[in-house]
Amino acid sequence: MSGDDSEVSDLEYRVDVEALMEEVRARADRRRASGIYDDEMREPALVELALYDDLAASTNRLQAAARLPGLVPALSPVPPGGGVDEEKPGEEGSPEITHGAIDRAMAMARRVLRKAIGDRLDNFMTGVAEFVTESSYNSRIATERIISLERRIAELEEEIRKV
Amino acid sequence: MKIAVVIPRFAPGALGGAEAHGAAYAYQLRQRGHDVELLTTCARSHATWENELPEGESVENGLTVKRFRVRPGNSDRFARTEWRIAHRIHTTHDEQIEWIKYKGYSPELVDYLRDEDHDRVILMPYSCATTYFGTLAVPEKAIVHLLLHDEPYARLIVTGEIVRSARALLFNSPPEAFLAKRLFGELPTHGLGGMGFEAPMNAADPDGFRARHHLGNGPMLLYAGRWEGGKGVPLLVDHVVKAARRHKDWRLALIGGGPDLPRAASKRCIVPIGYVSEKEKQSAFTAADVFCQPSRNESLSIVLMEAWLAGTPALVNGDCAVTRYHCLRSGGGLWFGSHPEFEAAVELLLEDPARSRAMASGGCRYVLDVYSWGAVMERVEQVLGVA
Numbered sequence: 366m367s368g369d370d371s372e373v374s375d376l377e378y379r380v381d382v383e384a385l386m387e388e389v390r391a392r393a394d395r396r397r398a399s400g401i402y403d404d405e406m407r408e409p410a411l412v413e414l415a416l417y418d419d420l421a422a423s424t425n426r427l428q429a430a431a432r433l434p435g436l437v438p439a440l441s442p443v444p445p446g447g448g449v450d451e452e453k454p455g456e457e458g459s460p461e462i463t464h465g466a467i468d469r470a471m472a473m474a475r476r477v478l479r480k481a482i483g484d485r486l487d488n489f490m491t492g493v494a495e496f497v498t499e500s501s502y503n504s505r506i507a508t509e510r511i512i513s514l515e516r517r518i519a520e521l522e523e524e525i526r527k528v
Numbered sequence: 529m530k531i532a533v534v535i536p537r538f539a540p541g542a543l544g545g546a547e548a549h550g551a552a553y554a555y556q557l558r559q560r561g562h563d564v565e566l567l568t569t570c571a572r573s574h575a576t577w578e579n580e581l582p583e584g585e586s587v588e589n590g591l592t593v594k595r596f597r598v599r600p601g602n603s604d605r606f607a608r609t610e611w612r613i614a615h616r617i618h619t620t621h622d623e624q625i626e627w628i629k630y631k632g633y634s635p636e637l638v639d640y641l642r643d644e645d646h647d648r649v650i651l652m653p654y655s656c657a658t659t660y661f662g663t664l665a666v667p668e669k670a671i672v673h674l675l676l677h678d679e680p681y682a683r684l685i686v687t688g689e690i691v692r693s694a695r696a697l698l699f700n701s702p703p704e705a706f707l708a709k710r711l712f713g714e715l716p717t718h719g720l721g722g723m724g725f726e727a728p729m730n731a732a733d734p735d736g737f738r739a740r741h742h743l744g745n746g747p748m749l750l751y752a753g754r755w756e757g758g759k760g761v762p763l764l765v766d767h768v769v770k771a772a773r774r775h776k777d778w779r780l781a782l783i784g785g786g787p788d789l790p791r792a793a794s795k796r797c798i799v800p801i802g803y804v805s806e807k808e809k810q811s812a813f814t815a816a817d818v819f820c821q822p823s824r825n826e827s828l829s830i831v832l833m834e835a836w837l838a839g840t841p842a843l844v845n846g847d848c849a850v851t852r853y854h855c856l857r858s859g860g861g862l863w864f865g866s867h868p869e870f871e872a873a874v875e876l877l878l879e880d881p882a883r884s885r886a887m888a889s890g891g892c893r894y895v896l897d898v899y900s901w902g903a904v905m906e907r908v909e910q911v912l913g914v915a
Contacts, residue, residue: 379859380887386862389876393868401774402868 529647530563536632536656538568546653565592569632596637601630624686633657638665648912655681663690673698677825700828703849719911724901734815746777750816752831755786760822767870772797813838818877826850836891841884860891
């Protein structure tokens with residue numbers, strides 16, 4: 366393909382970024398091993414994201430999302446005998462009568478809908494919230510165990526190398 | 529050569545990146561002596577595709593522009609299919625045809641392409657009706673500049689049809705070509721296009737920029753572009769907020785704008801500036817110690833090139849093959865894959881200013897060697913002539 370590596374002019378000006386990236390990775394590994402990122406791993410993702418690594422970052426995001434702030438049932442259940450929203454009737458012959466009739470019809474339809482599916486939707490949303498919360502907690506436990514195992518393996522490898 | 533450049537919209541002041549790219553090609557090819565006309569639709573908005581601009585021919589900055597009316601599509605069905613595509617749910621060929629027809633389909637433009645005696649037709653980008661129907665109408669002349677991203681749209685049947693029908697393809701970078709090979713297998717004749725850059729003309733005022741935006745004299749990181757999740761802005765903000773616990777003098781300046789500025793941006797280390805003039809943007813690039821490009825999905829990254837031209841080294845997202853490639857080839861920047869790497873890379877870039885200047889200088893040479901207008905157009909003409 367024209368313009369690919371073979372056709373770019375000589376790159377003697379190029380700084381060896383691959384060598385620099387080795388240094389970057391070495392520094393990152395030393396810091397991880399020192400544990401300076403451990404506390405940050407537990408922080409809520411939506412406030413400050415602890416990007417220790419992809420696994421921890423993903424778990425933090427899941428946990429933060431599980432909080433579902435402001436979650437309320439989509440439809441408020443109407444108590445037995447609950448009334449329809451009443452619009453103040455307008456004078457006879459005025460446009461308010463037409464609007465009032467439409468509003469009453471809409472309110473009646475909403476009440477019927479609420480009674481039909483409101484409770485079911487509430488239960489569904491509650492179930493979703495419970496599932497998400499439990500999933501995120503499960504992920505947190507799994508993540509901490511995996512990272513702990515990774516560290517232990519690294520320690521063992523180091524010990525083996527010394528032997 | 530008689531050349532048509534086909535882009536879905538041409539509404540100066542409301543151009544997307546791909547359309548600006550196509551228009552730039554048209555102007556550059558005309559300057560190089562080709563007989564060029566720009567073919568486009570009457571649409572201004574890529575959301576509604578309503579015919580807002582007048583149909584017919586005009587001359588704009590010396591370029592002949594011909595606009596054709598869009599045949600409106602069904603927005604509800606488009607939205608449903610769009611959702612399924614974005615979530616990688618199977619769609620049929622017919623559904624994809626109807627989906628892509630919504631994005632700037634003009635039968636009159638297609639007929640014009642068939643009837644005219646252009647030598648070559650350059651079409652871009654891949655995911656729109658003008659490119660799809662235009663390529664299929666005149667495959668023997670079609671040179672398609674895909675502007676490909678690793679996204680669900682790239683995996684559609686209609687995209688494969690464009691690639692296999694075209695006479696030749698143009699890419700912004702070798703990683704984009706590698707992606708196309710991975711997705712579509714054997715490719716027709718193809719070459720490297722790109723956007724052209726020249727050394728900046730505006731005199732930058734880096735000290736004034738820092739003073740005007742209260743950035744102080746400490747280490748300054750810069751982001752320029754849309755503030756949205758797809759561009760990696762929340763990720764970048766979180767990295768800097770985290771790092772600022774150990775580096776209290778670090779500041780991240782954000783120029784541009786958009787919907788996704790996270791709450792963490794209220795921290796002292798984050799300085800959202802907003803949209804600025806071209807001159808002020810130039811000053812920002814020059815004032816920065818590190819230019820950050822956290823996006824995973826770039827086909828070229830114009831702002832990365834601009835940062836190098838301004839003498840600033842870069843730190844890019846290691847998951848973006850294109851920007852990582854640019855850094856590797858030029859020596860102009862580093863990349864990160866996690867927070868510890870982000871922090872370590874910034875420290876490395878800050879602790880040796882002479883080395884960082886050398887890196888930026890390498891990036892600048894790379895931009896002018898590979899992506900000057902002269903170099904880009906030579907390669908494009910090679911594809912036009914050889915294909």
